[in-house]
Every structure is written in C-alpha cells, then in structure tokens.
Amino acid sequence: MKKVKILNNTAETKKKTGISRLLEIAGEKRGLLILSGILSVISTILMFVPFAAVYFIVAELLKNAANPALSDMALIRQWGLWAILSLLGSLIFLYGGTMASHIAAFRILYSLRIRLAQHLAKLPMGYHTRQSSGAIKKTLELSVEKIEGFIAHQLPDLIGAVALPVIMLGTMFTLDRSMALACAVPIIAAYLLQSIVFYGEKGKAAMKQHHDALEQMNAAGVEYVRGMPAVKVFGLTAKTFLSFHHAITDFRDWAVEYTKFCKRPYIIFMTILTSILSFILPVGILLLSRQPDNQAFALTFMLFLVLAPGLSVPMMKLMYLGGNMRLISEGVERIDNIFAQKPVVEPEVPKTPKSYSIEFDHVSFSYDNQDAATRSEALTCVAFSAKEKEMTALVGPSGSGKSTIANLIPRFWDVTSGSIRIGGVDIREMGTEKLMEIVSFVFQDVHLFYDTIEENIRMGRRDATAAQVIEAAKAACCHEFIERLPQGYQTKIGEGGTYLSGGEAQRVAIARAILKNSPILVLDEATAFADPENEAKIQEGLRTLIRGKTVIIIAHRLSTIREADQILVVDGGQIVETGKCEDLVKQKGLYHRMWEAHMDAGAWALSKDQKTKVVNAS
Ligand SMILES: Nc1ncnc2c1ncn2[C@@H]1O[C@H](COP(=O)(O)OP(=O)(O)OP(=O)(O)O)[C@@H](O)[C@H]1O
Numbered sequence: 216m217k218k219v220k221i222l223n224n225t226a227e228t229k230k231k232t233g234i235s236r237l238l239e240i241a242g243e244k245r246g247l248l249i250l251s252g253i254l255s256v257i258s259t260i261l262m263f264v265p266f267a268a269v270y271f272i273v274a275e276l277l278k279n280a281a282n283p284a285l286s287d288m289a290l291i292r293q294w295g296l297w298a299i300l301s302l303l304g305s306l307i308f309l310y311g312g313t314m315a316s317h318i319a320a321f322r323i324l325y326s327l328r329i330r331l332a333q334h335l336a337k338l339p340m341g342y343h344t345r346q347s348s349g350a351i352k353k354t355l356e357l358s359v360e361k362i363e364g365f366i367a368h369q370l371p372d373l374i375g376a377v378a379l380p381v382i383m384l385g386t387m388f389t390l391d392r393s394m395a396l397a398c399a400v401p402i403i404a405a406y407l408l409q410s411i412v413f414y415g416e417k418g419k420a421a422m423k424q425h426h427d428a429l430e431q432m433n434a435a436g437v438e439y440v441r442g443m444p445a446v447k448v449f450g451l452t453a454k455t456f457l458s459f460h461h462a463i464t465d466f467r468d469w470a471v472e473y474t475k476f477c478k479r480p481y482i483i484f485m486t487i488l489t490s491i492l493s494f495i496l497p498v499g500i501l502l503l504s505r506q507p508d509n510q511a512f513a514l515t516f517m518l519f520l521v522l523a524p525g526l527s528v529p530m531m532k533l534m535y536l537g538g539n540m541r542l543i544s545e546g547v548e549r550i551d552n553i554f555a556q557k558p559v560v561e562p563e564v565p566k567t568p569k570s571y572s573i574e575f576d577h578v579s580f581s582y583d584n585q586d587a588a589t590r591s592e593a594l595t596c597v598a599f600s601a602k603e604k605e606m607t608a609l610v611g612p613s614g615s616g617k618s619t620i621a622n623l624i625p626r627f628w629d630v631t632s633g634s635i636r637i638g639g640v641d642i643r644e645m646g647t648e649k650l651m652e653i654v655s656f657v658f659q660d661v662h663l664f665y666d667t668i669e670e671n672i673r674m675g676r677r678d679a680t681a682a683q684v685i686e687a688a689k690a691a692c693c694h695e696f697i698e699r700l701p702q703g704y705q706t707k708i709g710e711g712g713t714y715l716s717g718g719e720a721q722r723v724a725i726a727r728a729i730l731k732n733s734p735i736l737v738l739d740e741a742t743a744f745a746d747p748e749n750e751a752k753i754q755e756g757l758r759t760l761i762r763g764k765t766v767i768i769i770a771h772r773l774s775t776i777r778e779a780d781q782i783l784v785v786d787g788g789q790i791v792e793t794g795k796c797e798d799l800v801k802q803k804g805l806y807h808r809m810w811e812a813h814m815d816a817g818a819w820a821l822s823k824d825q826k827t828k829v830v831n832a833s
Pocket residue numbers: 344582584585593611612613614615616617618619620833
C-alpha cells in the first residue's frame with residue numbers, strides 16, 4: 216500500500232491544519248501532482264515567451280527607427296513564429312497538467328470518501344444520534360468535493376500564479392531594479408492587507424461561521440424533506456417550519472455580514488492590483504526624463520508597461536485561491552473531526568464464543584448524548600441470561616428500556632458498567648466483525664436501500680446465489696408479492712413509485728435475516744406495522760427464522776410471545792419480573808396488568824356508542 220497514512224485518524228494527523236493539511240492530503244498522489252506542477256510551470260514559462268518576442272521585435276524596430284526598411288524581417292518573423300508556437304505549447308502543457316491533477320484529485324476523492332464511510336460505520340451509534348445526518352452528509356459531499364476542486368484546479372493554478380509573477384519579477388529585476396521595485400511594492404502591500412484581514416482571527420471565525428450555518432441549513436433541509444408527511448399534515452411551509460427558516464435566515468445574515476466585512480479591504484486590494492501602472496509610470500517617466508537619449512531604457516520602460524498589467528491576473532487568481540483555501544481548510548477540519556472520533560474499541564486478540572447463550576451481568580447504561588446535568592440511567596443493574604436456542608421476550612411500558620437492552624447486544628452502544636457475554640465471552644473482547652456475523656437484528660424501522668429487492672435481501676449474505684435469495688424470500692412469505700412487482704426481484708425499491716408497505720418491508724427484513732442465518736437473533740417490534748393478514752405471514756416467516764436460534768424478542772402484542780421460554784418484564788430500566796407467561800399472569804404484578812389490558816384490547820371494538828378506551832398493550 217502506498218503512503219495513505221494521510222487521513223488515518225491518528226493524533227499525528229490532527230496536528231496539521233489549513234494549507235499544510237491540504238497539501239498533506241494531496242501528497243497521497245504526490246507523483247501525479249509533481250508531474251502536474253512541472254507541466255504547469257512549463258506552460259507558464261511558455262506563456263511568457265510572446266512577451267519576450269514583442270520585446271525583441273520592438274527592439275529591432277527601434278534600432279532601425281530612422282529607416283525601418285533596414286529592420287531584420289527574418290528575425291521579426293522568427294520571433295513571431297516563436298510567440299505562436301510557445302502559445303500553442305503552453306496550452307498543450309496546461310492540458311497535460313490539468314489532466315494529471317484531475318486524475319490525482321478523483322483518486323484522492325474516491326479513497327477519502329471510502330475511508331470516511333468506513334470510519335463512520337465503525338463509530339458507535341452514540342455519534343450518529345448526536346450528529347444530524349444532514350451535517351454528516353454535508354461533510355461527506357461538499358467538504359470532500361471542495362478538496363477535489365482544490366487539487367484538480369486550484370493547485371495547478373496556484374503553481375502557475377506563483378511561478379508567473381516570480382518569473383516576471385525576476386526578469387524585471389534583471390532589466391531595471393527601480394522600476395521592478397515600483398512594481399513589487401503595490402503587490403506586497405496588497406498581499407499584506409489580504410493576509411491581515413482574511414487570515415486574521417476574524418477571517419478564520421467567519422469561515423467557521425460559514426460552515427456552521429451551511430451545516431445547519433443542510434441538517435434542517437434534510438429534516439424538512441424527511442418529515443414531509445408531518446410538514447404536510449400540520450400545514451407547515453419552509454417559513455413556518457421554524458428550524459429550517461432560521462437556518463436559512465442565519466445563513467443569509469452571515470453572508471450579508473461577511474460581505475460587509477470584506478467590502479472595504481477587497482476594494483482596496485483590487486484598486487492597488489489594477490493600478491500597478493500608476494506606480495511604474497511616475498518612476499519610469501522620472502528616470503526617462505533624466506536620460507532622454509537612452510534608447511535601451513526607453514525600450515525597457517515600454518516592456519514594463521506591457522508586462523505590468525499581466526502581473527495583476529495571477530495576483531487576482533491568488534486572491535480567489537486564498538478565499539477558497541480558507542473555505543476548504545475549514546471543511547478539511549470537519550473531515551478530520553470525523554476521523555478523530557473514536558471507533559468502537561476492538562480487542563487486540565479477539566475471542567470466539569463456544570456457544571450462543573447471552574448473559575447480561577449487572578448492566579447499567581446511560582446515553583451520552585443527554586445533557587450531563589439531567590442525564591439518567593436508561594438501564595440500571597440489568598441481569599439475566601438467555602439460554603442458547605431459547606426465546607427470551609422483553610415486555611414493558613413504553614420507554615422502559617427494552618430497545619436499549621436489544622441495542623446493547625450488537626454493541627450499538629457500549630455498557631456503562633457491567634458486561635454482556637455471549638457464550639461466556641464479553642462482547643467487547645469478541646471483535647465487531649465476529650459479533651455482527653453471529654447476531655442478526657430485525658429492526659423496528661426497516662431500512663430498505665435504493666436498490667433491487669434481490670440486492671436488498673442479499674444484504675443478509677453477500678455471496679448468496681439468486682436461488683438462495685428466492686428460497687429465503689419464500690420462507691419469509693414475501694416471494695408472492697415480489698413476483699407481482701413489475702420486474703420481480705429486479706424491481707428497484709423507490710423507483711417508478713415502487714414502495715413496499717410496512718408489513719412487506721418487515722418480511723423483506725426477515726428474509727435478509729433468514730439468509731444470514733446467524734445463531735443469535737434480536738427482533739425489535741417485528742410486527743409493529745402489520746395488519747392481520749400481514750401479521751399471519753410475518754409470524755410464519757418468523758417461525759422459520761427463529762428455529763434453533765437464541766432469540767431476544769421485543770413484542771407489543773403479548774399473544775406473539777406466549778410461547779416464549781422466558782419473559783423479562785422491564786420497567787424504569789430494570790427487570791422487575793421474570794418467568795413464563797402463565798406464571799407471570801398468576802403473579803398479579805405488572806405483567807398481569809399488561810395481560811389484562813391486552814385481553815381487553817382484543818375485545819375492543821370501535822363504535823359510536825362505546826366509550827373510547829386508551830389501551831397500552833405493551
Ligand atoms: N438515542 C437515545 N438517546 C438518548 N436517550 C434515549 C435514546 N434512545 C432511548 N433513550 C431513552 O432511554 C429510555 C429507554 O428507551 P427505550 O427506547 O429503550 O424504551 P422502550 O422500552 O424500547 O420504548 P418503546 O416501547 O416505546 O420503544 C427512554 O427514557 C428514552 O427516552
């Protein structure tokens with residue numbers, strides 16, 4: 216592997232910021248970039264040749280000003296030819312340089328996005344709940360895209376914009392120091408002004424605000440689009456959906472403030488740069504008035520007048536680059552912030568469990584995204600063991616901690632104290648890859664990817680054949696409805712209006728889990744969306760799925776877990792009752808009350824004459 220340490224999340228990489236960090240990132244494709252730089256410099260030098268040609272042609276004409284017929288026409292034509300050829304050559308080298316920088320940029324972009332995506336997948340769920348997906352999306356897309364712009368376009372421009380003035384000023388100094396100084400003074404002054412204003416603390420703070428405001432706007436925009444059903448139902452608009460509205464107005468306010476902040480220094484900078492001639496003219500005229508017969512000086516003066524305006528073009532480029540660079544640097548900092556997030560800790564020597572029983576050993580847990588002052592434990596000293604190949608059900612009121620217990624098993628979060636063991640091995644000593652291999656999860660909200668149904672099911676096992684996918688779909692009772700879709704298993708979800716109902720999506724998720732066939736299965740509200748017909752099918756799918764597996768199931772409908780080997784009743788983050796259904800009903804505790812409510816709910820019917828019952832069937 217080549218030098219790709221650049222964006223690894225080490226403390227070392229965190230040290231560099233700004234342009235040096237950008238160059239470090241660009242350094243991943245150093246060879247291509249050096250080639251691009253060399254080609255850009257050659258192109259710049261060639262661009263300078265027409266100026267020299269003009270100089271020599273005019274010198275020849277001036278030499279024979281008294282009798283132009285004596286001018287060496289062959290020499291003049293030769294210089295004319297050189298001017299055209301060098302201009303063409305300059306364009307060819309520029310093309311080569313830009314190609315090299317683009318290839319480098321897109322390779323860097325690719326590897327950066329892949330590494331970012333991989334790193335994000337390794338972060339604990341706590342990070343993802345803390346960060347809005349809009350903000351992450353902005354970093355993944357915009358900030359990375361800006362780096363591409365920097366490497367592909369701005370880096371070669373930067374080399375050209377530095378090389379050209381250096382060559383020009385160098386030539387000027389060899390021709391006439393006083394006039395070269397008159398040229399250099401306004402340029403230095405303009406740059407000092409720019410760096411003081413824009414690179415000062417205020418300029419840096421403005422760039423941070425820019426990214427913050429943009430991130431908030433992105434996050435609120437994603438929220439607005441995601442919450443469209445609620446937006447419609449409650450008649451919200453982009454104006455009345457306040458967080459979105461505020462994000463937009465904040466960004467507008469920032470833009471107005473920043474424009475005000477930049478206005479004056481920008482105008483001064485532009486005025487100085489575009490008026491280099493007004494610095495040279497007085498110096499040149501003064502010197503010429505002292506030696507009116509010096510033809511060579513007159514020629515040099517003329518060359519300065521031709522060259523000087525050309526200096527302002529690369530200088531302007533440098534200014535725009537400076538502005539962009541500040542924006543990009545802030546974006547890079549955000550990328551580095553993601554890399555600096557600690558992934559789920561992996562054991563040095565991963566252990567493999569011998570069996571698939573699950574044991575919660577005095578587990579306490581609190582979510583770290585809550586305000587420290589008001590933070591409370593979501594789970595307190597939870598202890599139970601789920602035997603291998605048995606079904607353990609979690610029931611309890613809403614917010615009691617059932618999903619939290621389930622989410623700790625695949626290490627979406629790590630326990631605050633205590634430990635969770637699978638087959639006697641602490642899950643933190645197991646290696647997440649192994650853990651993910653042995654645990655399947657059917658979530659409350661099924662997420663289907665924008666892909667074919669076949670690929671969505673294959674997510675359970677990447678190497679499954681089409682026949683195995685169909686077999687799993689049949690077992691999960693989804694083969695029939697998939698066959699009815701326009702392109703069967705090749706139908707893309709979300710395309711051409713193909714969407715699945717909640718129950719159908721649940722069955723696809725079950726098919727995935729059947730295909731994965733892992734020995735431990737966590738089912739969170741698997742029948743939450745089901746209508747009676749769907750529920751029967753889901754139950755049938757589940758029966759196939761759970762056979763011979765250690766199952767942890769959270770179910771709202773108590774009837775679905777009647778046969779469970781063990782029921783854990785959770786309340787206020789603690790396990791308050793444990794046993795089989797009939798034993799718990801006899802205990803006359805919380806489960807008994809829930810069971811009664813469940814029975815009531817079964818008999819409940821909607822009628823104008825009956826009073827509405829509020830039933831919590833959990
Ligand atoms: N990501 C989170 N960040 C902070 N707090 C959370 C998070 N998820 C859940 N909680 C809190 O933890 C507690 C337990 O929530 P949990 O989702 O485990 O309950 P539950 O029993 O599964 O509820 P339900 O039956 O309604 O799904 C609640 O007080 C909840 O507000």
